[in-house]
Structures are given as structure tokens and as C-alpha cells.
Amino acid sequence: MTDLSAGKADLVIIGGGIFGCAIAYYYSRNHPQKKIVLVERNEICGAATSRAAALITRIRSKKHFIPLSLETYRVIGELECQLGESLDTKRVGVMHVASSETNVTALQELMDIADEFNQPAEYISYEDANRMSPWLQAIEPLKIGFMQGEAYCDPYLLGTFFARCARMNGADIRQGVEALNLILDKGRVTGVSTAKGKIYAGSVIIATGAWAPLLADQAGIALPMAPVRSQYWITAKDSLYPPDSPIVLLPDAHAYARPEGGGLLFGIREKNSFSVSPKDIPRDITDFSFSPDRGIQDLSEVIDRLGRFFPKVYEAGLKYYIAGFCGYTPDNNLSMGPAPGIPNLLLATGCVGAGISVCGGVGLAFSEMAAGKPNPFDFSQFALERFGKIDPFDKEWLNQCGLARSRKTSG
Numbered sequence: 514m515t516d517l518s519a520g521k522a523d524l525v526i527i528g529g530g531i532f533g534c535a536i537a538y539y540y541s542r543n544h545p546q547k548k549i550v551l552v553e554r555n556e557i558c559g560a561a562t563s564r565a566a567a568l569i570t571r572i573r574s575k576k577h578f579i580p581l582s583l584e585t586y587r588v589i590g591e592l593e594c595q596l597g598e599s600l601d602t603k604r605v606g607v608m609h610v611a612s613s614e615t616n617v618t619a620l621q622e623l624m625d626i627a628d629e630f631n632q633p634a635e636y637i638s639y640e641d642a643n644r645m646s647p648w649l650q651a652i653e654p655l656k657i658g659f660m661q662g663e664a665y666c667d668p669y670l671l672g673t674f675f676a677r678c679a680r681m682n683g684a685d686i687r688q689g690v691e692a693l694n695l696i697l698d699k700g701r702v703t704g705v706s707t708a709k710g711k712i713y714a715g716s717v718i719i720a721t722g723a724w725a726p727l728l729a730d731q732a733g734i735a736l737p738m739a740p741v742r743s744q745y746w747i748t749a750k751d752s753l754y755p756p757d758s759p760i761v762l763l764p765d766a767h768a769y770a771r772p773e774g775g776g777l778l779f780g781i782r783e784k785n786s787f788s789v790s791p792k793d794i795p796r797d798i799t800d801f802s803f804s805p806d807r808g809i810q811d812l813s814e815v816i817d818r819l820g821r822f823f824p825k826v827y828e829a830g831l832k833y834y835i836a837g838f839c840g841y842t843p844d845n846n847l848s849m850g851p852a853p854g855i856p857n858l859l860l861a862t863g864c865v866g867a868g869i870s871v872c873g874g875v876g877l878a879f880s881e882m883a884a885g886k887p888n889p890f891d892f893s894q895f896a897l898e899r900f901g902k903i904d905p906f907d908k909e910w911l912n913q914c915g916l917a918r919s920r921k922t923s924g
């Protein structure tokens with residue numbers, strides 16, 4: 514069926530990134546009697562999702578993210594079981610290298626959080642760290658924590674696992690269908706007008722990633738997030754980067770790294786992260802140029818802080834450059850939940866660069882809220898009202914969200 518005219522559904526999800534696909538999976542699993550339609554204007558998981566470094570970080574200082582990520586780890590097994598296929602999650606663990614008193618204190622807090630959530634964590638010696646990750650030449654690490662349960666995955670595969678399972682459960686997932694307008698009536702959303710006709714719905718979820726403020730604006734919601742560019746590089750192959758070596762977080766360098774295809778994938782937080790109005794992002798970013806020099810100017814501004822830990826970076830040979838837009842907020846908390854004043858409109862947005870990690874919990878939470886059930890997770894820190902009155906298209910707001918990414922030290 515290509516025509517959506519006068520279609521009716523219990524739930525319409527707009528956007529087929531990892532959030533939209535995860536919600537479709539949980540809703541179709543938990544509410545099999547209900548009709549669900551997901552519309553994606555391009556191909557599913559082709560925007561931010563397929564570009565992620567896909568660290569599935571569980572243990573973080575922002576504790577309210579952790580139950581969401583724990584659910585991601587749980588659901589991966591469930592999806593693999595349903596499909597009879599492996600996601601090939603790389604459970605290599607994560608090393609936190611703290612090289613300043615501030616980050617030693619932060620690391621101790623993280624180790625305590627790991628303990629609180631029953632996740633294995635231990636301090637290791639520099640020699641052990643260097644044996645696992647020979648590229649790591651930290652000359653001044655004060656403390657290194659190792660959490661062996663942490664992992665990364667192929668984000669496109671995870672997103673499409675959700676979508677395929679949702680389809681098997683009866684979800685109607687349409688690609689090449691753009692949502693043009695929300696249909697609103699007497700303070701409620703009653704459906705979505707798409708390029709292929711109108712579809713009426715009991716609930717609507719906006720899961721349109723970097724573009725979300727545009728549809729939210731139609732409902733009078735000033736969505737507190739801004740698209741901010743994330744970027745990373747992958748080096749040429751070298752025996753310094755064993756494929757089974759851990760993820761490494763370098764908070765003093767505002768950087769992270771993990772093995773990829775025989776090389777090292779590494780990301781940095783720029784001095785001035787680039788933010789942009791959602792109005793200025795093309796509808797399809799497949800051929801979009803995120804940086805004319807493939808991020809080299811940004812990298813050169815911070816390379817010396819990375820070079821302290823990864824001296825080889827200066828001569829590593831950068832083979833690939835990957836970038837995309839994520840929805841950031843000034844406090845680096847997710848920005849999601851019910852639309853203020855419109856209870857049947859929900860926003861699964863503002864991923865703050867952690868959407869792969871938290872997708873399980875986000876999928877479950879929105880599935881339940883859309884079905885009129887309580888949210889099993891605490892979303893109080895993610896509330897859309899928390900910044901008061903803002904203008905998501907204003908330059909000053911965009912700058913604040915960019916700065917939040919520059920400050921980020923976690924994975």
C-alpha cells in the first residue's frame with residue numbers, strides 16, 4: 514500500500530532513525546492489537562543513526578541515563594533471538610584514563626556508580642592498559658578504570674534489527690514518505706499529513722532527530738535542542754590497534770577511541786562545536802558536506818591534548834571522516850517526553866549524542882506513554898519545559914547547545 518489517504522492508526526511515528534524504529538518495535542511487541550505506522554522520508558536509519566560511533570555506554574555520571582542503556586543491552590538479546598541472527602556486539606570493555614585530579618575524582622565517582630548498578634569495574638595499571646591498547650602512550654595517567662562489560666555495535670544494524678522485528682510484529686513502516694504537517698484540532702493532534710496522504714492517529718510521536726524542532730514548532734512547541742555536528746576519524750590499519758582492544762575514554766582530552774576495521778576510530782570535542790538551525794539542514798544529508806576540510810581545522814585546534822595520549826595521531830594517516838548532526842541541549846540531558854499542553858503528542862528527541870546507547874529505554878518509554886501507560890523510567894531530568902521560554906532557532910540558543918558538546922568528556 515503506497516497511499517496513506519484517510520488511513521487510521523493508533524500510533525503514527527514520524528522518523529525512522531534508531532528512536533523511531535525502537536519505539537515501533539516495543540509498541541508492536543507490547544500492544545499487538547494496535548495499529549502502528551512509521552513514516553520515514555528517506556531510508557530508515559540513514560541520518561544520524563548510521564553515522565554513530567555507537568559506543569553503548571552504560572556507566573555515566575548522568576545516572577538517569579543508565580536504566581535506559583541497561584534496557585538496550587537487554588533488548589539486543591531479544592532482537593537477536595527473534596531474528597535468529599547475531600548483532601555481533603563488540604563487548605570489549607571501556608578504559609577511562611584520568612590524568613588530572615578533577616578527572617581522578619570523577620573516575621572514582623564513576624567506579625562507585627558502576628558498583629551501585631552491579632557492573633564490573635576495576636582499576637588497572639598503565640602497563641595493562643598499554644598491553645590492551647598499544648597506541649595508548651599516556652605518560653601521565655593518574656588512574657585508569659576498566660569496565661569490562663561495556664560494548665559498541667554497528668548502529669545501522671541495530672536500528673534495522675528493531676525495524677525488522679517491528680515489521681514481523683505487524684508494524685507498518687513506510688520509507689520515502691515525508692510528514693509535512695501535524696493535523697491539530699482543539700488542543701490535540703489528530704493525525705499527520707504526509708506527501709502520500711493523511712493519516713489519522715490516536716497518538717503521534719515526533720522522532721525526527723535534528724529536524725524535530727520544525728514539526729514541533731507547528732504545534733507551538735519550542736523544542737529545547739539544537740542540531741550540533743559530531744565528527745570522528747578512522748586511521749589507516751596498524752598493529753597498534755588490535756581489533757579486540759577496548760573503547761578508551763580520555764576525559765582530559767575530551768576524546769574517545771575504539772578499534773574499527775584494523776584502524777582506530779577516534780572522536781574529539783571541538784573548541785567550538787558547530788551548531789546549525791534545523792531550518793538550514795537539507796532534507797537528505799547523504800551528500801551533505803559537513804566540513805569542507807573533513808574536520809582537519811577543528812582537529813588541529815585540539816590535537817595536542819589528544820597527542821598527549823596518542824602520539825601516533827600526528828602521523829596516523831586518516832582514512833575516513835564521518836560526521837552527522839545530533840540534537841544537543843545546554844545541560845547535555847536528553848530532551849524528550851510529552852509535548853506540554855498536547856498530551857497525545859510525544860517527542861522522542863534531543864539525543865545529546867547518546868541515542869544508540871539509550872535507544873532501548875527510549876523505545877520502551879515511548880511505547881508505553883503512547884499506549885496511555887505510565888513511563889517505566891524517570892524522565893524528570895529530560896522535561897521539555899526545563900529551560901523555560903526559549904527560541905530553538907535563535908543564534909544564542911544554537912551557540913549554547915554547541916558549547917555543551919564542546920564541554921562533553923564522556924563517551
Ligand SMILES: Cc1cc2nc3c(=O)[nH]c(=O)nc-3n(C[C@H](O)[C@H](O)[C@H](O)COP(=O)(O)OP(=O)(O)OC[C@H]3O[C@@H](n4cnc5c(N)ncnc54)[C@H](O)[C@@H]3O)c2cc1C
Pocket residue numbers: 527528529530531532533552553554555556557558559560561562563564565566567568569570690691692693720721722723724743744745796835836837838839861862864865866867868869870871924
Ligand atoms: C558522528 C556521530 C557519532 C555518534 N556516536 C555515538 C555513540 O558513540 N554512541 C551513541 O549512543 N550515540 C552516538 N551518536 C548519536 C546517535 O547517532 C544519535 O543519538 C541517534 O542516531 C539519534 O537517532 P534519531 O532516531 O533521534 O535520529 P536520526 O537517526 O537522525 O533519525 C531521524 C530520522 O527522521 C527522518 N525525518 C526527519 N524529518 C522527517 C519528516 N518530516 N518526515 C519523515 N521523516 C523525517 C530523517 O530522515 C531521519 O531518518 C553519534 C552520532 C554521530 C553523528
